[in-house]
Amino acid sequence: MSTAFSAAKFSTQPFSTISHDSPLVFAKPTSQFFGSTRKLRLTSSSKFNLSRRSGTVVAVSDYVKQKTSKSTTSLLITKEEGLELYEDMVFGRAFEDMCAQMYYRGKMFGFVHLYNGQEAVSTGFIKLLKQQDSVVSTYRDHVHALSKGVPARAVMSELFGKTTGCCRGQGGSMHMFSREHNLLGGFAFIGEGIPIATGAAFTSKYKREVLKEADCDHVTLAFFGDGTCNNGQFFECLNMAALWKLPIVFVVENNLWAIGMSHSRATSDPQIYKKGPAFGMPGIHVDGMDVLKVREVAKEAIGRARRGEGPTLVECETYRFRGHSLADPDELRDPAEKDHYAARDPIRALKKYLIENSLASEAELKAIDKKIDEVVEDAVEFADESPIPARSQLLENVFADPRGFGIGPDGRYRCEDPKFTEGTARV
Amino acid sequence: MLAISRQRILGQCFQKIRPAVSELRSYSSAAKQITVREALNSSLDEEMSADPKVFLMGEEVGEYQGAYKITKGLLEKYGPERVLDTPITEAGFTGIGVGAAYYGLKPVVEFMTFNFSMQAIDHIINSAAKSNYMSAGQISVPIVFRGPNGAAAGVGAQHSQCYAAWYASCPGLKVLSPYNSEDARGLLKAAIRDPDPVVFLENELLYGESFPVSDEVLDSSFSLPIGKAKIEREGNDVTITAFSKMVGYALKAAEILEKDGINAEVINLRSIRPLDRSTINASVRKTNRLITVEEGFPQHGVGAEICSSVVEESFAYLDAPVERIAGADVPMPYAANLERMAVPQVEDIVRAAKRACYRSVPLAATA
Numbered sequence: 140m141s142t143a144f145s146a147a148k149f150s151t152q153p154f155s156t157i158s159h160d161s162p163l164v165f166a167k168p169t170s171q172f173f174g175s176t177r178k179l180r181l182t183s184s185s186k187f188n189l190s191r192r193s194g195t196v197v198a199v200s201d202y203v204k205q206k207t208s209k210s211t212t213s214l215l216i217t218k219e220e221g222l223e224l225y226e227d228m229v230f231g232r233a234f235e236d237m238c239a240q241m242y243y244r245g246k247m248f249g250f251v252h253l254y255n256g257q258e259a260v261s262t263g264f265i266k267l268l269k270q271q272d273s274v275v276s277t278y279r280d281h282v283h284a285l286s287k288g289v290p291a292r293a294v295m296s297e298l299f300g301k302t303t304g305c306c307r308g309q310g311g312s313m314h315m316f317s318r319e320h321n322l323l324g325g326f327a328f329i330g331e332g333i334p335i336a337t338g339a340a341f342t343s344k345y346k347r348e349v350l351k352e353a354d355c356d357h358v359t360l361a362f363f364g365d366g367t368c369n370n371g372q373f374f375e376c377l378n379m380a381a382l383w384k385l386p387i388v389f390v391v392e393n394n395l396w397a398i399g400m401s402h403s404r405a406t407s408d409p410q411i412y413k414k415g416p417a418f419g420m421p422g423i424h425v426d427g428m429d430v431l432k433v434r435e436v437a438k439e440a441i442g443r444a445r446r447g448e449g450p451t452l453v454e455c456e457t458y459r460f461r462g463h464s465l466a467d468p469d470e471l472r473d474p475a476e477k478d479h480y481a482a483r484d485p486i487r488a489l490k491k492y493l494i495e496n497s498l499a500s501e502a503e504l505k506a507i508d509k510k511i512d513e514v515v516e517d518a519v520e521f522a523d524e525s526p527i528p529a530r531s532q533l534l535e536n537v538f539a540d541p542r543g544f545g546i547g548p549d550g551r552y553r554c555e556d557p558k559f560t561e562g563t564a565r566v
Numbered sequence: 567m568l569a570i571s572r573q574r575i576l577g578q579c580f581q582k583i584r585p586a587v588s589e590l591r592s593y594s595s596a597a598k599q600i601t602v603r604e605a606l607n608s609s610l611d612e613e614m615s616a617d618p619k620v621f622l623m624g625e626e627v628g629e630y631q632g633a634y635k636i637t638k639g640l641l642e643k644y645g646p647e648r649v650l651d652t653p654i655t656e657a658g659f660t661g662i663g664v665g666a667a668y669y670g671l672k673p674v675v676e677f678m679t680f681n682f683s684m685q686a687i688d689h690i691i692n693s694a695a696k697s698n699y700m701s702a703g704q705i706s707v708p709i710v711f712r713g714p715n716g717a718a719a720g721v722g723a724q725h726s727q728c729y730a731a732w733y734a735s736c737p738g739l740k741v742l743s744p745y746n747s748e749d750a751r752g753l754l755k756a757a758i759r760d761p762d763p764v765v766f767l768e769n770e771l772l773y774g775e776s777f778p779v780s781d782e783v784l785d786s787s788f789s790l791p792i793g794k795a796k797i798e799r800e801g802n803d804v805t806i807t808a809f810s811k812m813v814g815y816a817l818k819a820a821e822i823l824e825k826d827g828i829n830a831e832v833i834n835l836r837s838i839r840p841l842d843r844s845t846i847n848a849s850v851r852k853t854n855r856l857i858t859v860e861e862g863f864p865q866h867g868v869g870a871e872i873c874s875s876v877v878e879e880s881f882a883y884l885d886a887p888v889e890r891i892a893g894a895d896v897p898m899p900y901a902a903n904l905e906r907m908a909v910p911q912v913e914d915i916v917r918a919a920k921r922a923c924y925r926s927v928p929l930a931a932t933a
């Protein structure tokens with residue numbers, strides 16, 4: 140996979156507009172961030188065709204690194220934000236490690252896909268969202284659910300298949316839904332979540348324009364992997380999102396592997412961020428192992444969407460420390476590659492940053508670690524003690540309107556039969 | 567009081583002498599006639615004006631006025647935000663519709679024909695049908711997928727398949743198939759108002775046919791219940807079940823059979839899922855013979871399900887084996903004479919009815 144990204148010109152059109160309300164976008168670091176890229180433009184060679192009205196390709200990692208090393212007085216985050224990010228990433232890691240333990244003890248079953256190593260992407264993006272913004276994910280969705288605010292107890296119970304789970308045990312590891320936290324799944328088919336996310340973004344725009352809910356500026360994030368970027372639905376949605384200027388951010392978690400298929404073996408042009416401008420939206424590549432860089436890019440992309448400027452494609456270069464799923468023997472990946480990324484562990488990097496910049500002390504971070512351990516253990520206990528679903532739950536929730544089961548042999552609607560969902564009625 | 571009882575007696579007399587031979591068209595005297603196309607168009611119009619959350623999405627639904635002109639005039643009336651012309655991206659825009667439905671909007675997604683829905687079937691089944699279950703009731707999907715289904719005239723193998731059996735086998739979906747204008751209006755309105763995903767299978771050849779409708783049908787609050795079949799024609803000798811275009815054929819066959827003294831009861835299924843098993847079984851218990859008619863492929867079709875249901879519930883009442891009439895077990899040929907042989911015709915229904923009534927030599931089962 141290529142790592143050299145040449146500096147590209149920023150087309151100023153999408154970014155130079157005076158933004159309106161959201162204080163997030165006006166945070167000091169963001170404007171400084173753009174200042175640095177504008178400076179860079181003067182020095183880069185102008186080989187790129189500026190007549191394309193669409194967004195351009197940019198590699199953020201170098202610029203942000205430059206900026207942070209230059210300025211010692213202005214940090215990218217405050218202490219509270221730093222601790223929040225650290226806690227969220229440790230939460231994700233501890234939870235996934237506990238899932239692995241539970242799986243090998245037989246408490247969890249089926250397909251379980253763990254997110255170790257990719258926490259920076261989830262935390263970097265989702266912690267910037269409001270409750271009403273939505274997140275659509277894939278089967279690797281436990282940490283997205285936790286970052287979005289679904290309680291650990293609900294997620295763990297769902298994984299154990301208990302009735303107290305967030306989907307009452309009917310969804311499972313790959314199908315996490317939460318109406319309250321606007322987590323729209325949880326899809327097993329890759330690429331399936333992308334049109335759903337585009338539809339959620341469409342609703343936000345529809346509410347504003349047709350239903351006249353003037354302040355509806357909800358943004359949708361679609362998370363998916365590198366393998367998905369070769370799927371037809373991905374391209375169809377890039378087209379329609381850009382065509383209709385929908386408030387969505389397409390976040391590619393490029394962990395270089397789709398089960399055992401390496402990204403370079405499956406893709407004609409492995410640089411995914413380049414596919415954005417082909418459809419008329421900016422494409423950005425960012426180092427997904429560094430939560431601060433991800434957060435900077437996320438701020439801008441989410442801000443763009445909130446202002447109504449349309450979609451963005453963000454490619455996060457990240458890595459999963461474990462196999463594709465707990466059933467994957469993970470034999471094809473080179474140990475040297477694994478070590479290289481293990482050295483760039485996002486949690487360790489953030490810890491180092493916080494301590495070096497005197498934002499937090501070792502003791503404070505250890506206290507957070509301990510607190511998270513307790514939360515995860517409590518979640519396991521709760522899930523263990525929760526009851527399994529009753530037999531009558533089998534036929535529930537198939538339809539929102541229960542008359543969908545039709546008319547029974549006695550001429551009345553099946554759902555009117557009091558014994559219908561006790562498992563005694565014939566289906 | 568005497569006057570009332572006289573009226574009642576008169577009414578009963580009228581019912582007895584009502585000619586059983588005439589088709590639906592000539593029943594009502596002063597009723598208005600509208601085409602199925604007008605029925606669908608007016609339903610969409612009324613539902614869109616009643617609820618601002620309803621919007622249309624599909625290829626050519628806007629400026630082209632609809633590939634089959636079903637959505638004519640709606641773009642001018644409701645604007646491009648509510649009548650969306652999409653690019654040719656079935657999977658994409660179906661998924662977008664489902665995502666919008668997650669948030670409480672009510673999309674009506676049009677497929678130019680249901681053959682193209684195969685490109686989007688992942689979203690119809692996996693995201694629309696199963697979501698309410700997977701999320702344990704948190705997220706319902708009030709979406710309607712509509713479009714022409716089944717064989718048209720001379721359009722070849724890839725444009726002629728009937729998808730009723732495929733969609734009706736999936737839990738979480740409701741599958742409706744109207745026949746006449748009253749069905750079209752009532753069922754489409756019920757589908758749009760329904761909180762679950764509905765697959766609405768129309769028929770291209772019926773779009774231009776007009777049927778009489780009463781004033782009640784033309785009222786904007788009219789709707790038909792989902793899951794109830796209609797007995798189009800009452801009879802005593804044999805039950806013929808059909809849906810969509812085959813209802814018309816079955817009614818014609820019933821007229822021909824009447825001349826031979828066979829009184830056929832024709833059931834218009836209207837709802838393929840949930841199937842109105844109670845009406846079908848009640849009818850079979852009355853007539854003791856059953857013929858199922860459908861246009862789609864025979865194996866694992868709608869007729870197979872009806873046959874099983876009757877054998878399970880009314881076995882003792884059957885006096886003859888159930889006759890299943892379906893399309894030929896081949897991809898639809900193009901040549902006109904071959905196409906005619908690949909789709910059930912009125913003569914096939916008549917012949918099957920006679921076999922069921924033991925009026926002819928029993929035929930060996932054809933492929």
